[in-house]
Amino acid sequence: MLLDEGKCFKLVCGAGNEDAQEVEKLVALYSQAGCKFFDLSAKPEIVEAAKRGLQGREGYLCVSVGIKGDPHIRKAQINYEKCAGCHKCEEVCPQRTIKHCKVKQARCIGCGKCYSVCTHGAISFVSENKDLSEVLPPLIKEGIDCIELHAMDGDWVEKWDYINSVYDGMLSICTARGRLSEEKMIEQIKQMIKNRKPYSTIVQADGYPMSGGSDDYKTTLQAVATAEIVQNAKLPVYIMLSGGTNSKTAELAKMCGINYNGIAIGTYARKIVSKYIEREDFLRNEYVFNEALKIAKALVETL
Ligand code: SF4
Ligand code: SF4
CATH class of the missing domain: 3.20.20.70 (Aldolase class I)
Known part of the structure; x- marks a missing residue:
């Protein structure tokens, strides 16, 4: 209805x-x-x-x-060896799920905003193919x-x-x-x-x-x-x-x-x-x- x-x-x-x-x-x-x-x-x-x-x-x-491959089922992760600690990803994350350059994956919705602002190539995704x-x-x-x-x-x-x-x-x-x-x-x-x-x-x-x-x-x-x-x-x-x-x-x-x-x-x-x-x-x-x-x-x- x-x-x-x-x-x-x-x-x-x-x-x-x-x-x-x-x-x-x-x-x-x-x-x-x-x-x-x-x-x-x-x-x-x-x-x-x-x-x-x-x-x-x-x-x-x-x-x-x-x-x-669907963005809705992926989770961001940070490679600490590449991360420069600039915190740009923390600022843009709509889920506020990045703290101290660490992603709390349970709250990550895979939107990719963090990936777009990281100029150090430190962010990648793992896909949860259930x-x-x-x-x-x-x-x-x-x-x-x-x-x-x-x-x-x-x-x-x-x-x-x-x-x-x-x-x-x-x-x-x-x-x-x-x-x-x-x-x-x-x-x-x-x-x-x-x-x-x-x-x-x-x-x-x-x-x-x-x-x-x-x-x-x-x-x-x-x-x-x-x-x-x-x-x-x-x-x-x-x-x-x-x-x-x-x-x-x-x-x-x-x-x-x-x-x-x-x-x-x-x-x-x-x-x-x-x-x-x-x-x-x-x-x-x-x-x-x-x-x-x-x-x-x-x-x-x-x-
Ligand atoms: S934007 Fe990239 S380099 Fe900056 S804190 Fe996040 S992961 Fe590290
Ligand atoms: S993919 Fe989106 S929700 Fe997940 S950590 Fe990056 S900005 Fe936050």
Whole structure:
């Protein structure tokens, strides 16, 4: 219903975000702000943390998995022999997960911002290519509402077939044009949905993955443009904007005639409340929680 009405706000906690405490706080905050759909790392302890955060409120939980090479499932690491200790990476990390030139990998979302600023070539990535036959069955048993495959390019067939064989609920395809042409992206979506029932799949049109740090139209332009390409293909799927989404996304999409079903916001949604979320007393301190709630509500209501 939320998708049909174009009112589906999805909070992206981060496919690679394995910080259970942070996820619980984010879900507690955004579920109270009116969000009902949450994107989580595919780990039982993270799904449990999200359930705690819901505190009995209605919410749909989506776990994200990726294919080798996908930025959402990689983790940064620093080579200390090359590191000059300039701290530039610490300053740009949206997850604030680099301290004293060391990456706390559980919180790393693989965005690559640290890599871009390191002029010493000290940062590289390790890819977490999870075996889905170990990861998904316990999560399905525990109760999830959606599985998302990040299928930007590469070998998605085996993983997608496996997901379809073990789960008959809503699936989501996270796709982008970074490595695929327009034509290839649409062709890939068509292949992925050909054996699925109409409107049982969400296509998450990722403009620039994990790029939504700023709140301007330029940052969200590619999310809207990618959604337009999917919309023009007239496929029986729900369209969700993501990758560079912020408080301007809904407005720009409406101005451009995009009939979106939902908007997924991660980096920006986490950033605007980070100074509250980071507090150890966040869930107990009513004043702090309510200050963050005003900000989260204003973002959810932009849809
Ligand atoms: S930016 Fe590179 S050189 Fe500077 S602290 Fe980070 S890893 Fe080290
Ligand atoms: S900047 Fe991005 S990739 Fe680098 S450590 Fe932080 S979250 Fe991970």
